[in-house]
Each structure stands twice: as structure tokens, then as C-alpha cells.
Amino acid sequence: MLIVGHDEVRSLLDGREQDILDLIAQAYRLHDAGRSAVPHSVFLRFPEERANRIIGLPAYLGGSEPVAGIKWIASFPGNVARGVERASASMVLNSMADGSPQAFIEASLISAKRTGASAALAAGLLCAEPEPTGISLVGLGPINLEVLRFTAVRLPSLRTVAVYDLDAERARTFAERVIREVPGLTVTVADSAASALGAHSLVSLATTAGTPHMDLSACRPEATVLHVSLRDLTVAAVLEAQNVVDDTDHVCRERTSLHLAELDTGGREFIHAELGALLCGSAGFRRDPGSRVVFSPFGLGVLDLALAQWVCDRANAEQAGVRVEGFLPGSASPGGRRAGRPGHRSPDRPAMPAQPGGGLDALAGDAAPGASLP
Template identity: 55%
Template sequence: MLVIGNHTVHRTLDGKEREVLDAVRDAYVAHAAGDTAVPHSVFLRFPADDTNRIIGLPAYLGGGARVAGMKWISSFPGNVASGLQRASAAIILNSLSTGQPEALIEGSTISARRTAASAALAARTMPGETPDTGVSLIGCGVINAEVLRFLRVVAPGLRTVRLFDLDRARAEAFAETHAGGLTAEFADSVDEALAAHRLVSVATTASTPHTGLGHCRPGTLVLHLSLRDLTPEAILDSVNVVDDADHVCRASTSLHLAEQHAGNRDFITAALGDILATGRPRPRDPHKVTVFSPFGLGILDLALADLVRTDAEKHDTAVRLTDFLPVG
């Protein structure tokens, strides 16, 4: 049994954004080809607590990876005020021949980077009429920090970032830490951020819809990563791309609410994996807003966890427990 901590995860993934993008792309293509198994996630919630949760994401990824396992990830937003990260996670990888657990990997960095990589792939795959030179980030936490990291790889023409967070000091700290080389500007409202650029990433802890998209310019791509920010009406008025319709239309996401309102899923235009499988970009509708809403499939976590495990075995940087499992 290998135990791989956060330091080793960073050692493997830092500076390898293109490898991460390739791994996430390959996982999406395998999913589009039906070479995955992705049961519905399990949400553990607590009595009289509408804020905190722990989610289990079991999955099997085929393609060139062939890996099975599960991510167990918590979201406790109150951690931020205590100086802790909102999310913490562990990933277990299992043997496909015996079913035995083979690796336990710290998963928060993997989870954040696979989310950001999927957003960046969407931005690259659905380009605007002209290359994006600016991006608005709504929510200045770990996820949008990673989104900015990966967007700078797929959109090297970025020059400006407009930041909005309910905590202005947090936005200013974000700019100091993550905006190096970009002009950082600050929005006073969500509406101002939505209007500033035709590329927008929304990554907040919102549990219910709080904004429409009326201030977005036509041709805008909104990376709706936190899934519950947009009103059902905004979803229904947009071009919608998802990672998996069955997964994203659950658990009171904005798309789930839109489905309940419309009585169908006809408002979903495409899945990102299907677009990626064609090998061709799908330009945004220049007259409407396009919204990418990824539920975050467990196969993406497995793809990066497998990268980390392989590297840790190669460089002997994991802790190996020889007595973890019973003998015989």
C-alpha cells in the first residue's frame, strides 16, 4: 500500500500543466467512448447543517489508463476563516485484478487541478471570435487560482484579470499571489465582473442561485464551476455544455433546477467529451452566452492520481506500508 502526501503530489504536478491537460482530455474522450464507469456521487450531509458536506466519487477509467478508485472530498466553507482550506480530500486507487487498495493519495490539489484543467479545456475547445485577452474570476479561492494557472497555458494572450470576491481583502491577496505578469483589476459587483470580459470563471461556495447573466456580452463563455450560482432562467437562455448531463442535473444544481423548470434537458447542447473526441474546436455562439457546467467526474481525479502514483513509484517518494492488508 502506497501512501502519498501533498508534498509529493505537488512535486509531480507542479509545472506539468500540459500533461495534466492531456490526462484530463484523454479521460473525457474515454468517457465519450463509453470506456468508463461513473456511478452517481454520494453526498454525506449532516442534520441541521446546510453548509458542510462530504462527497464520495467512485469511478473506473479505461482508455490508456485503466484505473479504479474513489475520491472522498469534504467541503467545509467555515475552514477559510480559521486559516484552513475549504476542501480536503483523499483518493484510493484499487487493483483491477484483486480489488485490493493499492494507494492512498492526498487529493485536494488533484481535485483542484483537474477542475481547473477541465475549465481550461472548455475555454480552448470553445474559442471566441477573437482570442481572449482578459478573464473575470468570481470567487478568489483555490479553484480560481488553479483556473488562472491553466488558462494562462491555453490562452497565452491573457493580459488582464478582473477579480470579484465578497471579501475585497481576499481578492487583493489573490492578485498579489496569483496575478503575476497580468494587470489585476477589481470589480465591485458580480454584474461588473460578468460584463468586463468574454471569459468568466465562477467558483464560489454559493448553495443557491444568486445571479443571472444579463450583464454578459454576447459571445461570452462562463465557466460555471460551482454549479449553483446561476438562475434557472439564465441557464435556459444560454448555450449549455456539460461534462455529463446525468451527473450535473442532480443535487439542486442550477441545471437541475432548470430541468425541473423546463421539464426536460433539451437546453443542454453538448458534452465536452463529445466535442473533444472530434478533435476540432466548437466556436462559441457569437450572439449568445455559452455556459460550461462540469459536475466534476471521478475519472478526472483518477487520471491525475494515476500520474502521481506512477511518478511516486518511479522516484520512490511514497511511503510503502507492507502490513496494511491482512495476510492470506
């Protein structure tokens, strides 16, 4: 059994934005081609603490050497007030030869980075010409930081960032972190959500909203809105926009804004395309440059699998992580057998080169529990 902790995951992923973008794009293409299995996520809720939940996302990603596993991600919004990250996550990767668990990986960064990469891919495909020079971020937690990090790589035209959070101190520290970690951008702290929404034609929403509370009237007419939190927008706002999702069946559940729109209209005709089909060039979707487009990603377990598999491969190659002998029956070895890989990288999935050297009160925080973060 290979165990890879948070710090080692970070060291393997830091600075790999373009590689991760390529990896996530290919996972979407495989999913669009039907070479995946993504059951609905399982939500564990607690009768006494309805705001808290733990979500299980099992998945299978095909290819010539497939991978299977599950992500188990907890969302406890009250953590933020205690100075603790809202979400924590872990992943188990299983052998496709005998089904046995082969790796246990701390997955909060995997989850955040695949979410950021997904949003950035959508931004690159959906933004009206010319490419935007600025982006607005509403809800300032780890997810929107990763959205910015990946979007700056996907859209190098970005020069300015407007940020807003109900917590002014959180907004200030977020702006300082952007200056340190995403160099070359000018950061402005907006004094209201409306001001942030109207500042740029590209907007990312990653709040902890549990119910819809926001329309798009403050956005520019041609805005591209990355609705990462999934529950910010009113039904009317959804129905007035062009809508792109990661997976129609997944996004229309758990009372997301799009699920509510489906309940309101009795159908899903307001959804115009899926991201995988756009990446494959098979969607038949035309962006109307004079109207707003909303990208709403529920978050697919195959994205976590693709990135976790790469982390596992690199950990094995670099002898990172901890190898536990005797975890499985009959697996102990006097010679100290190295933990087996849960699968080799499929030729269908791009390799990553080795790393050198080894109501407005909802507008605070991070992606909504059970939205695209899982």
C-alpha cells in the same frame, strides 16, 4: 500500500499544466467513448450541520490497463472563516487484479487541478474568435486560481485578469498570489460582481453559492461563462444561453442550476453538448458567437483517477511517498517489499514526461460544495 502526502503531490504536479491538460482531455475522450464507469456521487450530510458534507466519487477508467478507485472529499464552508481550506480530499486506488487498495493519496490538489484543467479545456473550445485577451474571476479561492493557471496555458492570448470577491482582503491577497504564480498577467480588483462580469468575454464563477442568485445581464453578449460552482446562475440565465456540460446525467442532480432548469422545463433539451464529444469532434455543436455559452461541469471521478494514477506512477518512479508494509493480510515482507502500483499507465492515456529535478452575499470563496470540485 503507497501513501502520498500533500507536499509530495504538489512537487509532482507543479509546473505540469500542459501535461495535465493532455491527460484530462484523454480521460474525457475515453469517457465519451464509453470506456468508463462513473456512478453517481454519494453525498453524506449531517442533520445538525446542513452546510457541511462529505462526498464519495467512485469511478473506473478503462483502456488497455484500467484503473479504479474512489475520491472522498469533504466540504466544510465554515473553514474559510477560520483560515482553513474549505475542502479536503483523499483518494484510494484499487488493484484491477484483485481489488485490493494499493495507494492512498492526499487529493485536494488533484481535485483542484483537474477542475482547472477541465474549465480551461472548455474555454479553449468555446471562446468565440478571436481568442480572449482577458478573463474575469468571481469567487476567489483555490479553484479559480487553478482555472486561471490552466487557462493561461490553454489560451496564451490572456493578458489581463479582473477579480472579485465579497471579502476585499481575500481579493487583494488573491491578486498578489496571481502576480507571483501566474506571471505576465495584469490583475485588476473589481469593485463589484457586475463590474467583473462585464470586464472580459471569458468569465469563471467559483463561489460558495448554495442557491441560484445571478443572471448574466452584466456579461458581454458573446461571453463564455465557466460555471464551475454550478449553483450561481438562475434558471432563466441557463435557459437563455447555449449550455455545454461534462456529463448531462451527472450535472442534472443535487439541485444544481441545470437540475433546476430541468425541473422547470421538464426536459434537458437546453443542454447542447458534452465536453468529451467536443474533444472527440463528434458533438455537432456550433458556437453562436453572438450569444452567451455556459460550461457547467459537475466533476467526474475519472478525471481524479487519471491524475491520481499518474501521481502514483511518478511517486513509484521517484521513490516518493511512504510505503507501508503489512497493511493488507499477508503483505508483510522481510525484505521490505515495495508497494505495488495500482495499475500501469494505459497506452490510451498520455504519459507525462519526468519532472526536471525530481444574492451577492454568496460571491465569496470557492466552488460550491458538491459542484465541480468533487
